[in-house]
Amino acid sequence: MKHTVSVLVENRAGxxxxxxxxxxxxxxxxxxxxVGETNDPTISRITIVADGDDHTAQQLEKQLNKLVDTIKVRTLSPDELLARELQLIKxxxxxxxxxxxxxxxxxxxxKIVDMTPTSITIEISDSPEHLQRFRALIEGYGIKEIVRTGTIAIQKGVVTIR
Amino acid sequence: MIRAAAAMVKCLEAEGINCVFGYPGAAICPFYDELYSSDIHHVLVRHEANAGHAASGYARMTNRPAVCIATSGPGATNLLTAIATAYADSIPLICITGQVSTDQIGCDVFQEVDITGAAEPFVKYSYLVKDANDIPRIFKEAFYLAGTGRKGPVLIDVPQDVQNVQIDFEYPYDIKMRTYKPTYKGNPLQIQRICDAVNKAQRPLLCVGGGIFLSGAEREVAEFAKKACIPAVSTMMGLSIFPTDHPMYVGMIGMHGLRSANTAMNSCDTIIMIGARVGDRAVRSPSFLAEGKTVIHIDVDPAEIGKNIPVDIPLVGDCKVILSELCEMEYDNDHSDWIEQVFDIKNAVPENEETEGYINPKVFIRKLSDRLPDDTVCVADVGSNQIWTCNHYGFRKGARFLTTGGMGTMGYSLPCGIGAKMAAPEREVVVICGDGSFQMQLMELATIIQENISVKIIVMKNKRLGMVRELQTKCYDDRLIATDIGNYPDFVALANSYGIEADRVSTMAEAEEKIEKLASSKKAYLLECNVYKLESTL
Known part of the structure; x- marks a missing residue:
């Protein structure tokens, strides 16, 4: 099972x-x-998607919490999160x-971001599921290259992790 | 303005450090140069790992972080085993290493190694000091991190040029760390639940581990066992919390433990683990053990609870605080039938057989503990010698047992004994090791003589790496390989060559006389004990 974990950490080397x-x-x-800096420059936010059973996820959260640099750990349940990933596809x-x-x-x-007589480069940002559907649609043309960011996620509604 | 190296020394002084263990080198020279004009006593060990182990012994006796020092590169990597050993047993250490100059980091220069990177998996935290002005804060934080919550080693890596920068020095009074806040007090609702579970239990059992020592809860745990009428078993790291003959104490659990203790573990209906992490040597099949039992787990580290064993009542907090809170509760069940049942389980009577020309190590260790003072600090190494000591040394009130339970690091005992003796010079310190493990630490005989440290050393010489030999016999069809270490050196002559008094014992008839000589000596003393090569661990 996939787990999306949001971790706030000290923005420090190492x-x-x-x-x-x-x-x-x-x-x-x-x-x-x-990984990216948050609105507070002393804090970075790391979003991790990891695979494992519930016991593993629980252990993961505890071990992450144990790190001295960790400020907060939240495992986001699939129905409460908005997840986005950015892909560049040639x-x-x-x-x-x-x-x-x-x-x-x-x-x-x-969005088309580049074009040559033999290629098109597309930029698309959406949920991982949507990107999977998009890929199925374009695969037939022949994908030369895909570059993707890691998934970032935020909770729906007014709640925040801070 | 003072030199940053001087600031490092002043930080140690501010933390009340008066004894450090180390080995110098070029990259840490500015620090040593400042140590020159300090009252801090520096013990020069003969290998950096032993600086860490000695600091470990010192920390365990004082229950405060102790300091070890090494230079960059090989000095630092030699220290790694000691850091990992301390991490596995949650021993608070401050490990200071020199590093090559900042502008050379990453260039693979002479004696450069990324030690903070290498040590990362087994330090509680590490610092690579880039700005000398951070030194006071970093030292303050390091001592706080090492000595609070779940204790452990903290590494401070200081480049040589950083040590030479002039800084304004003021040791910070408090710590500003937004992320690190260990829990000490137990949740009152969980305390009540534990109390109810104990009162409801027909067959409760207390399982104590090294965490009791780390939080200084020896008195509280005995009081709780008495008040709630619960018999206790111990892990290896928890040995000597209860005297061996304590009326509520059963014995050591685990694959090398006592039958009575393991039977009690299996037949209880409620188990209270406190300061014990349910390691695989102590509990081989945790989920099997937990079946049909109420499992209560108390630990200062939330990540330990539920890691190895499914838990019904978790409680995060400091053992001493929680046990005091538990002692305040009312208990109305004396569990007398169960206690009777537990103490009715008989252990195999150890054979007193002698092999001609050899001593029986089990009987010998019993005789040794009978002779030594009550408050003796007994340090066991790793291997058969460790298990013989665990199972046969009689710990009386005030005694203290030290060993490496988590890592099982051969060569731990003598440097640990050195550290323990430096911390508690008025107490007798006896080191028990094998001829295999002794040869991983014999260079420290020089430290002993140079520092005039009067530790007593027992070398069990069976000319084998006994425990591995036994494993090869039992599990590898007796195909013995690389476990015969031969009949050398002559440990008595070796000790004498350092100027250390030594003797040899080969029959039980002379055991008491030889033990008497060892025990009455005011100086360091080594006793080589000839043990039959097939002597079993259990």
Whole structure:
């Protein structure tokens, strides 16, 4: 089962290494990881998507809490979170295929950011599920390259983690 | 303005440190240069790992963080085993290492190693000091982190150029850490639940671990056992919390423990684990053990609760505080049938057999503990010698047992004994090790003689790495490999060559006389005990 964990940490050198090292040595697999400064520049927010059963997730939360640099840990349940991931996709595209691809992008929320006689580069940001559907639609044209960020997530409604 | 290296020394002084263990090198020289003009006593060990182990012994006797020092590169990596050992047993250490100059970090220069990176998995926290002005804050935090909550080693890596910067020095009075807030007091609702569970229980059992020592709760745990009428068992790290013959104490649990203690564990209906992390050597199948029982787990580290064993009543907090709170509650069940049942389980009577030309280590250790003072600090190494000591040394009131339970680090006992003796010079310190483990630490004989430290050393010489030999016999079809260490050196001659008095014992008939000589000596003393090569651990 996938778990999305939001961690607020001290924005200091070495903190990411500590967090990543903890995952490795406790045997947790990281699916994706995203780090960025928060509105308070002394605090960074790390969003981790990891795979494991509930006991593993619980252990993970406790071990993360134990790190001296950790300010707060929250495991977000799937129904309370808004998750986003950004992808840049370079696609094979002949001039004849362009309008088809453009239509897919328009419907699915993709944006064309670059174009050559033989390729199109699309930028798309959405939930991981939506991106999966988008990929299924464009796969047929031939994907040359995909670059993706880790998932970031925020809670729905007025609640915050701070 | 003072030199940052001087500030480091002043920080140690401000923390009340008067004895440190270390080994110098180029990158830590500015610090040593300032130590020169300080009253802090520096014990020069003969290997950096032993600086860490000696500090561990010192910390365990004083229950405060103790300091070890090494230089950059190999000095620092030699220290790693000691740091990991302290981490596994939650021993508070401040490990200070020199580092190459800031502008050279990352260039792979002479004696450079990323020690904060290497030590990361087994330190409570680490600092690479980049700005000398941070030194007072970092030391203050380091001592606080090492000695509070779940204790452990903290590493401070200081580049050589940083040690030479001039800074304004003022030791901070308080700590500003928004993230680190250990819980000490127990949740009152959980305390009540534990009290109810104990009163409801027909067969409650208390399982105590090393956390009791770390929080200084020896008196409180005995009081609780008495007040709530609960018999107690102990992990290896919890040995000597209860005297061996205490009326409520059963014995040590685990794969090398007593039958009575393990039977009590299996047949109880409510188990209270306190300051014990349910390690695999203590409890082999935790989920099997938990079946049909009410499991209560009390620990200062929330991450330990529920990690290895499913728990019905978790309680986070300091053992001493929580036990005092538990002692305030009312208990109305004397569990007398159960107590009778527990103490009715007989342990296998240890054979007193002798093999011609050898001593029986089990009987010998019993005789040794009979002779030594009540408040003796007994340090066991790792291997058969450790289990013989655990199962046969009679701990009386005031005694203290030290060993490495979590890591099982060979070569721990002598440096640990050195640290313990420095911390408690008025107490007898006896180190029990094997001929294998002794050879991982024999360089410290030089430290003993140079510092005039009167530890007593027992070397159980069976010419084998006995425990591994036993494993090869039992599990690997007797295909013995790399466990025969031969009949050398002559440990008596070796000790004498350092100027340490020593003797040898080969028959039980002369055991008492030899023990008497060891016990009555005012100086360091080594006794080589000839043990038969097939002597069993249990």
């Amino acid at each position: 903190v990411l290494a500590r967090i990543a090292g903890l995952f490795a040595r406790r045997g947790f697999n990281i699916d994706s990881l995203a 696609l094979n595209a002949t001039p004849a295929q362009r309008s088809e691809i453009l239509t897919i992008c328009e419907v699915m929320g993709g």
